């Protein structure tokens with residue numbers, strides 16, 4: 472007979488960075504059952520990382536789950552729109568390509584669009600692949616308007632995410648969560664006592680001596696992983712042999728142009744630099760590998776490649792790429808940096824927090840803590856982290872730069888899962904992705920082609936369709952996208968009209 476669950480009474484979240492407040496906001500919905508209380512502990516003495524500023528489109532689902540008003544959210548976080556990433560210098564110094572959101576063209580008679588494009592492009596009959604993606608066309612023209620729901624309109628294809636100020640985002644979610652009953656406690660966790668028999672976390676004890684008991688603990692304490700590692704010693708799988716960058720410097724600079732609707736990722740001799748435009752400033756950072764450069768050289772490169780004057784000194788960060796062996800261990804679930812780290816090349820960390828929260832809600836335990844929930848959570852988390860890992864490694868493996876850091880990356884052996892994908896694509900432009908892969912086929916195509924993985928042949932099925940018709944369709948598509956983008960407001964105008972942020976003094 473099916474029995475009633477023994478509901479969790481106290482959820483304790485440790486950490487008030489992006490992960491902690493995203494979890495608190497989402498879990499505040501639990502308070503509706505009248506039984507579960509959510510408490511968040513954070514220490515004003517321990518700063519948050521505070522640099523997660525670029526996101527990917529599923530963030531809009533998270534905002535929708537919370538019922539946030541998008542204009543209000545953008546304005547309160549000094550946000551801007553992101554339509555994709557522009558990569559500079561990854562295959563050679565003057566080369567540029569885009570990873571735009573949304574798809575390229577449309578398939579014809581079950582033959583993939585990019586196969587027609589490969590054929591026509593190689594014959595000099597098609598322009599760059601970006602011209603056949605609406606978001607990429609909007610990036611080139613720095614335009615934006617919101618999508619329309621009518622699927623027959625070209626504007627229904629607009630896919631977007633956001634750039635925002637991570638500190639303001641956490642503050643925004645904090646107001647949301649507190650208004651829905653989440654209790655915030657300020658204090659530094661000093662001890663994490665375990666139950667001697669089960670090894671479960673019993674409570675967290677603050678430096679003040681205050682003890683906070685819980686049934687379920689969510690570790691959002693950042694890189695230190697205070698509960699998942701400090702108390703439970705879960706272990707960490709190190710991926711530095713594939714992704715050896717281990718340091719970053721982050722610095723804000725003044726805006727000198729209206730914010731652009733895309734992130735920039737510029738390859739540098741021993742790493743890469745990001746540029747993220749917000750309404751009140753631009754976020755910049757240099758991710759680099761300490762084996763191949765010094766902190767001083769890295770700082771020089773960053774500071775001499777800012778568009779506007781720096782607004783602060785560069786902030787140093789250190790990390791080890793990899794993942795916690797289990798992201799759910801006993802009665803503790805790790806989210807955010809406590810669960811693992813992948814460099815922000817494809818802006819995936821905040822997404823992985825969101826994905827962790829969704830899985831936790833879908834597998835939410837009761838006080839019996841049936842281990843099947845933990846196992847399912849860990850299996851899915853591992854797969855998601857590995858899929859993102861492979862996608863990021865691709866940017867390094869398929870590079871054409873001369874510096875030792877890049878040469879090493881080009882000659883490394885990569886995970887089999889990625890090797891198979893690259894080989895198949897190189898042979899005939901074919902691609903098979905796992906159905907749960909975060910990155911759509913269009914993302915893989917954009918980065919594979921952008922990084923210079925050029926198929927040797929196109930799909931023979933592309934030859935079965937009238938070449939005149941194919942050419943007509945491609946030409947028409949490019950014209951429709953160009954006209955649609957031309958008619959849109961500039962991204963700067965869109966922000967000023969619909970979601971202007973308060974001016975900062």
Ligand code: FAD
Pocket residue numbers: 485486487488489490491512513514515516517518519520521522523524525526637658659660661691692693694695697719721756788790806807808809815818819820821822
């Ligand atoms: P943190 O921000 O480190 O927060 C930890 C919290 O734990 C703090 O509130 C702290 O006070 C608290 N805490 C710690 N110890 C204790 C204690 N003993 N007692 C009480 N409280 C404690 N992600 C993206 O999606 N897009 C990006 O563009 C992006 N860029 C990044 C660039 C860099 C260089 C780095 C390093 C990360 C980037 N990320 C990005 C990742 C993103 O910053 C993080 O995923 C996000 O900020 C979540 O951090 P967090 O909340 O897990 O940890």
